[in-house]
Amino acid sequence: MEVKELIFPGSCFFCLTKTDFAWCEKCEKDLIQDITRCPVCARRSSEQSVCGACLKRQPCFNSTEVLLNYQFPANFLIKSFKFKNKPELARCFAEKFAEKLKRNVALTLPKTIVPVPLHAKRQRERGYNQSLEFARQLSRHLGLETNTSLCKRTINTDPQSSLPMKTRRKNVKGAFSLCSSIIPEHIAIVDDVITTGSTISELANLFRKAGCQQIDVWAIART
Ligand SMILES: [Zn+2]
């Protein structure tokens, strides 16, 4: 499998087959792999049970669902989505993500989904918040409300991807604040890529402390 060029919509990102989706059915087999992951944090694991890290230190969120494995070829798509002004890819990610959620009939969906906020300055520079674009498309597929007024990013932190793993937690410490005293009991926090989970943990912790009972995390990809 190789990456040709992103000509979307119109043709597959990888092989240029004509399609109105971002990738064709053939390339989807390489893109969306069935990987066994911890149900709480979505780290790769050998069996579908709670991983050692989550057993040792229970995260402040309840579950994590991801669509893609953040390595070749998915990383190319996500980088285009984030950095090459391709917000329309959100439609394709959301459609497949919603299908995945719907296959889990035991799942109780939240009524509210909360995209990880970007700092206002960063959002102006990029022109869009990729997590919000993904959340909006998920709302459409799942009939849920996207709420952007519950929290905001008060500190314009360095991009996590630019930092070594061990300083990421410190980098996002205190980066968010809640803007509402009325917090839903059940939410899904929506992010683009989870690497160490520091950003999600920081935000989830605020909602947990404010009384949120069930916090699900939905991301396009995880490393
Ligand atoms: Zn293809």
Ligand SMILES: [Zn+2]
């Ligand atoms: Zn885990």
